[in-house]
Amino acid sequence: MMKVHTAAGETAVWQPEITLQQIKTGFTGDFCYVHARGAIMPDGTAIVTTQPLFLKGDDDFYGLEFMESSDGGKSWSSIRKSRTLARSAYKEDCEWVISDAAPFYHRKSGKLIITGHSSLYHKDGVSPTMLPRHTLWSIFDHSRNDWEEFRELAMPEEKFFFNCGAGSTQIVELPDGDLMIPVYTADPEDFAGTSCYHSLVVRCSFDGTRLSVREIGTPVTIPVPRGLYEPSIAAFKGKFFLALRNDESGYVCKSDDGLNYHSLCPLCFDDGRNVGNYCTQQHWVTGGGKLYLVYTRKGAGNDHVFRHRAPLFMAELDTERLCLIRKTEMIVVPERGARLGNFGCMQVNENEAWVIAAEWMQTTAPDPFDYTRCMKYGSDNSIWISKIKFPAEKANQR
Numbered sequence: 001m002m003k004v005h006t007a008a009g010e011t012a013v014w015q016p017e018i019t020l021q022q023i024k025t026g027f028t029g030d031f032c033y034v035h036a037r038g039a040i041m042p043d044g045t046a047i048v049t050t051q052p053l054f055l056k057g058d059d060d061f062y063g064l065e066f067m068e069s070s071d072g073g074k075s076w077s078s079i080r081k082s083r084t085l086a087r088s089a090y091k092e093d094c095e096w097v098i099s100d101a102a103p104f105y106h107r108k109s110g111k112l113i114i115t116g117h118s119s120l121y122h123k124d125g126v127s128p129t130m131l132p133r134h135t136l137w138s139i140f141d142h143s144r145n146d147w148e149e150f151r152e153l154a155m156p157e158e159k160f161f162f163n164c165g166a167g168s169t170q171i172v173e174l175p176d177g178d179l180m181i182p183v184y185t186a187d188p189e190d191f192a193g194t195s196c197y198h199s200l201v202v203r204c205s206f207d208g209t210r211l212s213v214r215e216i217g218t219p220v221t222i223p224v225p226r227g228l229y230e231p232s233i234a235a236f237k238g239k240f241f242l243a244l245r246n247d248e249s250g251y252v253c254k255s256d257d258g259l260n261y262h263s264l265c266p267l268c269f270d271d272g273r274n275v276g277n278y279c280t281q282q283h284w285v286t287g288g289g290k291l292y293l294v295y296t297r298k299g300a301g302n303d304h305v306f307r308h309r310a311p312l313f314m315a316e317l318d319t320e321r322l323c324l325i326r327k328t329e330m331i332v333v334p335e336r337g338a339r340l341g342n343f344g345c346m347q348v349n350e351n352e353a354w355v356i357a358a359e360w361m362q363t364t365a366p367d368p369f370d371y372t373r374c375m376k377y378g379s380d381n382s383i384w385i386s387k388i389k390f391p392a393e394k395a396n397q398r
Helices: none
Strands: 002-005 011-014 017-024 031-040 046-054 065-069 094-106 111-122 135-141 163-165 179-186 197-206 211-216 229-236 239-245 251-255 261-266 283-287 290-295 312-318 330-333 344-349 352-358 383-389
Touching: 017 330, 031 344, 031 383, 046 094, 046 383, 094 135, 111 163, 135 163, 179 229, 197 229, 197 239, 229 283, 239 283, 239 290, 283 344, 283 352, 283 383, 312 352, 330 352, 330 383
Parallel strands: 031 094
Antiparallel strands: 002 011, 017 383, 031 046, 031 352, 046 065, 094 111, 111 135, 163 179, 179 197, 197 211, 229 239, 239 251, 251 261, 283 290, 290 312, 312 330, 344 352, 352 383
């Protein structure tokens, strides 16, 4: 066991064991790696995907890159570029790339897949016009040690799905092998409105070669700037849970079938106070028979970090009240001046989970491109894996 400081500043004994592993350090000053996320296979083969960001751009992403481990994450290869998931020509003088992506091991087929969405660019910047967004996906080809070329997930040809993608999400595999994939979408006619983004879950079949939509869930949104987006789903004890990003507060909701959600509420602690997460994604892990949320928040001496996106916290969710149990809060990836908000969570087994994050070297205004302001706190675009081992459920009763 290890001693940590709770949110209230008191010392408490907390049981999960955390090992923090630094799997990549250093950067050039022109580009930094972001969107680090991972997956692991039953034989211990693991992969972490990431992609370069042009530091003087605005979400200006380049092709997917990845690193591998053959020993369950003890050691890692150097980062190498995917030849197939590179940034490439789209149309009308535009380029596109898969971004905000996350790998996932599909148990039924034994395949490693990745889902994300398309980012479109014109003249080395995000296109100023409203262009379509698609959910993109790919399968890892072990024979050539690279991904297949990405494909679009076919959605209904309706304007509601004009801008629709699975960016920065988590997915769930059902017992029959179907995948529950959260997406967020915007009607182009409402794109400037307060509730422009709607989040929903798409149930897809995957036969090892093709991903196809079977059912589309009911959208959720709120009339607060940009609505609800970057959803992540968790399945836990017969229920499904969504964590949702909003400009003013994180949100959570619950479902019996994974497609239709209820009890939408702002992300709060069990004392009723808002957690302080805003305009940033959250993701799920499970362990010891409990469901946990990993998130960022204000109020942690982190005003110098863009949108308070570091450190990464973890706390148990009260699945009945849909609030975080404040006394369980702990830091899983520390803050070193750079944001960590675009991170990933993955399960190794029922009692171990990894949180993976890259130090994003852009900072706050007035000069968000001055990466030296991040470096003075210790950041160097490191990629971190926080390996969390939970006690067995019997020994972890509250």
